Amino acid sequence: MSVGPLPIAPYRRLWLYGVVAGVLFFLVAPIFIVIPISFSDSEFLEFPPRGFSLRWYAAYFNDPQWMAATRVSFIAAALTVLFATPLGTAAAYAIHRAQSRWVRSLHVLMLLPQMVPLILIGIGLFYVYIQLGLVNSMLGIVLAHTLLATPFVVVTVLAGLQSFDMTQEKVARSLGASWPVAFFTVTLPQIRLSMVSGAFFAFTTSLDEVVIGLFIAGGDNTVLTRRMFLSLRDQIEPTIAAISSLLIVITLAALIAVALFARKAD
């Protein structure tokens, strides 16, 4: 199969290049406007900023409430990764290997959290958590985030398994490995990349989750996004720009780490 440009003279599609460049600019520009603003020395949101200062970073780091929310968010995200990655991997493996007539239903069940509107999951969990006393608890947050993150892991690991040659697992078993041993020594090392991507999805899903957090992640366990959301609804202050910039940098770093890992795994 060959890809590559079609036999159309490049000058005839200049307009296409223009449109695409415009759209790509539309996609990334807002994100990179936030960063300079976070270094502004003014109360007002100006672009380009007139003076440089770190005051909004200081405001963020010196505020115990922001710090507490940040801590809660990162702990929740880490725990979500720890739960969702093995759960999702095991489920993906089951879906891939089982030949039972339940597999289709199982697959749909795994994708359900991505099909049901978040707001509905939010109030549903809120209602159940009230009965169980889990509102505003770390356990409640992590369970909710695991619910949202597991489908991502299932989908990525399933994709990894589909490009993995299962006869390798068979060969390992014929050579003397019980199937758990075959899985851990032969299959797992080769679907590592999709597991890492799945874990990354789980982490960002948890870190970025807003809607459900509005219902179940308040009080002592207020997550960062909930605090940001409430602050955005009330007034626009550049502290948010500082936090946003940090989040952007963290996301970018994680993305690059996954990309580097992928290159190494090749």
Add this chain to the structure above:
Amino acid sequence: MACSITIRDVRKTYGQFVALDSVALDIAPGEFLTLLGPSGSGKTTLLMILAGFIRPEAGSITVDSDEILRKPPHLRNIGMVFQNYALFPHMSVGENVGYPLKLRKVGAAERYERAREALKLVQLDHLMDRRINQLSGGQRQRVALARAIVFEPQILLMDEPLSALDKKLREQMQIELKHLHDRLGMTTVYVTHDQREALTMSDRVAVMNHGHILQVAPPREIYERPCDRFVADFVGESNFLPVEMRGDAATFGGAPLQLAEGQSAGSGNKALLVRPEKLDILGATPAPEHNPIDGTVEELVYQGETMLIYVTLTSGETIALRRGTRQQALSEMPRVGEPIRLGLHRDDTVLIDEAAHA
């Protein structure tokens, strides 16, 4: 080390579809047995049942009178080579071959030695540190083989291991595999859909179709005395000519057929099996031991080592015969349109039951 395998009443279905229907087979210790059959005939299914990856609905498989059907694959001590080799890309050649030893808790030094020895058997001991993706197809095939025999399994299974190689390499590997088998002497079950490969390598061939084993016999018998029309047709080139039965004697073209000594026509509908290379061109000279077949030359096809001659018989069928292409033979070749008299030596005359598995 070599052991016998006894397969009884093994049955496997997929829904309504019967993949294996009461298969029975005895394999002698140290034997090289080939399962031969068209695609979809159940060869892989039977092999996978032996290895433990498919569980039949019923039946019994004993290895040296040990029932193995309910044993998981990793406890069966059976080496297996898959069609696509299934080498582990995240391990080096040496690590691949050492893997079964590692599972058996063999120490690193001994593991290295034994892996090297196994690789030496396939002439690849100089490539121990290579990555898998740096190997050619033939090399991969050999590594897979070394990995399957390094732990000295009682039984070796191979599922079309040579089908991904080009013709030259395939033929060379056929001989190598056969020699390796002669040296190690482990009971081997080999799967192929290539009849020439089966005839070349095997002690015995089991011909399969639609989940049945039709005939189990040494290569010569399979080719010379096929038990039914399917086997005759699948193994080698064949022409089938109708014969009339008069009592318990067969006639062809009005004349009674001469059969090889010890053969009788038997009863029921029969066809005469004629292999293209077994036909002689009879001149005017009388040939009392030949069954004569008359016809007209229809077409000549030059194929390099042989010439294929199509002849339309007076009875209307077209049959093919082969001649060598030495210059002398070429100069005596009949011309298109000429009448021709062919002869089938009575020792080469084989009658096939028409009814079975039609």
Add this chain to the structure above:
Amino acid sequence: MHDMTAPQGGHALNRKELAADERREKRQILGLSLPAAAIILVLLVIPVGWLFALSFVSNGEIGLANYTRMIEYSAYLSIFSTTILISLFVTLLCIVLGYPVAYLLGQMPPRLATIGLAFVIIPFWTSILVRTYAWLVILQRQGIVNDALIGIGLIDEPLRLAHNLTGTVIGMTHVMLPFLVLPLYATVRNIDGDLMRAANNMGASPARAFRDVFLPLSMPGLIAGSLLVFILCLGFYVTPQILGGGRVIMVSMKIQQNVQTYFDWGAGSALGVVLLLIVFAIFYLVHRLAGLDRIFAR
């Protein structure tokens, strides 16, 4: 060898044991999915089931009051029509903006395409809150857009871009665009370029070849992406809440208000049930028309 011997009595026992082994192995494999399935059942299926039951309770009475209210009050109807119209419009915008991107990147050499794709993936992984905040900054009265427009003398008074429908649509489009481009790109990338060349060779103009060959082949990706965008839009909460400034009310916002402000679980649940039914109806419709398996099987 014709071995037609009837199964011997000894193997009849075997039959039962083999079947039991088979069932056990199946159970073991399926069992691996149990923890994940349990989480989804307990935290999603059961709660949503509860909401469904709650939606039939109004002021302590069981009945359809929560649903009849939706039909009787025009405010509810307008919330649903607003939600659907905005979702349709945003989906359309995403197609118009996203198709050229996927089309061009799909034909670029892999290295260049990866760079282009990074421009789609980076926003995709950036928190929705961060992006919504960025648009708030850009679109506000003294924001960059207004400053620029006044600067070049196009307008005298700053335009109202944020805290209204305009801001909502811009913000939502920005959030949703990657959801359309990524699946579409995956499909477009796998279209054999020789097909277009062949069409050209047979005399089709580039535009004609695009319409007859490329567009139909890209359909699965386009449908998958559009479906995803539309469904996500229907339930969208964060961006319209912040960029709409209270002037744009979508279903999810009404649900939140019912539950958290008025503690009216029945009304909120009923809205949620209707929203969910709409989502499932769309999935079903697309499945019947285009076959979800074919679209998502890759």
